Amino acid sequence: MPQKTIFQVLINNFMTNFDAEVIVIGAGMGGLVTASQLVAKGIDVLVLEKYLIPGGSGGYFERNGYRFDVGASMIFGFGKEGTTNLLTRALAAVDRELETIPDPVQIHYHLPDIDLKVHRNYDQFIADLSDRFPQERRGIKQFYDECWRVFNCLNSIPLLSLEEWRYLLRVFGQNPLACLGLVQYLPQNVGDVARRYISNPQLLKFIDMECYCWSVVPADRTPMINAGMVLAIATTEALTIPRGGWGKSPSLWRRA
Numbered sequence: 001m002p003q004k005t006i007f008q009v010l011i012n013n014f015m016t017n018f019d020a021e022v023i024v025i026g027a028g029m030g031g032l033v034t035a036s037q038l039v040a041k042g043i044d045v046l047v048l049e050k051y052l053i054p055g056g057s058g059g060y061f062e063r064n065g066y067r068f069d070v071g072a073s074m075i076f077g078f079g080k081e082g083t084t085n086l087l088t089r090a091l092a093a094v095d096r097e098l099e100t101i102p103d104p105v106q107i108h109y110h111l112p113d114i115d116l117k118v119h120r121n122y123d124q125f126i127a128d129l130s131d132r133f134p135q136e137r138r139g140i141k142q143f144y145d146e147c148w149r150v151f152n153c154l155n156s157i158p159l160l161s162l163e164e165w166r167y168l169l170r171v172f173g174q175n176p177l178a179c180l181g182l183v184q185y186l187p188q189n190v191g192d193v194a195r196r197y198i199s200n201p202q203l204l205k206f207i208d209m210e211c212y213c214w215s216v217v218p219a220d221r222t223p224m225i226n227a228g229m230v231l232a233i234a235t236t237e238a239l240t241i242p243r244g245g246w247g248k249s250p251s252l253w254r255r256a
């Protein structure tokens with residue numbers, strides 16, 4: 001019989017002592033959501049975390065009675081409709097809810113030549129941007145509408161593993177129109193689509209900056225498939241600030 005590694009011995013030890021069927025390593029959002037979903041299905045789970053508090057990149061620290069988020073603070077996934085409200089559903093599965101505050105302006109850009117607020121209200125955002133670039137009014141609407149088309153496709157299919165081909169085939173069978181809608185965007189990047197409608201270099205730079213803020217790469221390197229998330233998302237109801245900070249959420253899952 002092959003000798004067990006120290007890791008296997010430790011895991012077996014944990015399984016026996018804590019009577020856990022599954023061990024989740026890491027209490028970041030990924031680990032906590034995974035663990036809570038398993039608990040909701042009646043499975044005994046042990047979560048191991050190497051840091052002092054749970055949360056990982058969505059953790060927090062406290063100073064003088066105030067709680068500060070260390071990473072994530074503005075969170076997508078708390079919508080009420082569609083399939084992109086993964087966090088609402090993950091919490092609901094364990095009878096929890098996190099109170100969130102709608103932010104009327106997601107980002108206020110203070111750029112050398114552009115001072116612009118990205119309003120949660122889509123029409124207001126489009127109107128403000130069009131006032132700033134009146135010759136591009138039509139192109140602006142066309143470009144952001146196209147980002148919304150991507151978002152609407154994403155929001156109508158279950159978003160789980162994009163690497164598991166059997167799962168993808170099943171999703172395709174259930175939502176052929178939404179999937180076909182997305183497929184056409186797979187080879188396109190945001191920069192190419194923006195230039196199809198817009199020619200003003202300053203406005204294209206602004207779109208570059210928007211992409212950078214959300215996807216950490218410029219428009220030419222942001223896949224169009226992400227644009228629904230990185231651009232349309234900024235003007236959706238689904239983007240919110242958790243009351244008391246995102247750092248509150250690990251304790252919700254922990255209590256589950």
Ligand SMILES: Cc1cc2nc3c(=O)[nH]c(=O)nc-3n(C[C@H](O)[C@H](O)[C@H](O)COP(=O)(O)OP(=O)(O)OC[C@H]3O[C@@H](n4cnc5c(N)ncnc54)[C@H](O)[C@@H]3O)c2cc1C
Pocket residue numbers: 025026027028029030031032048049050051054055056057058070071072073074075076
């Ligand atoms: C500055 C910043 C801002 C962000 N802003 C947003 C935002 O506004 N909106 C948004 O949606 N997302 C945001 N994110 C991203 C979001 O925070 C992360 O995608 C998410 O928290 C990642 O969760 P995770 O569980 O995959 O990983 P992590 O949060 O990295 O969690 C991994 C956990 O595993 C633990 N761990 C690692 N190795 C071991 C080990 N060997 N044994 C035990 N434990 C281990 C770590 O200590 C950690 O707690 C932001 C991230 C950062 C850094």
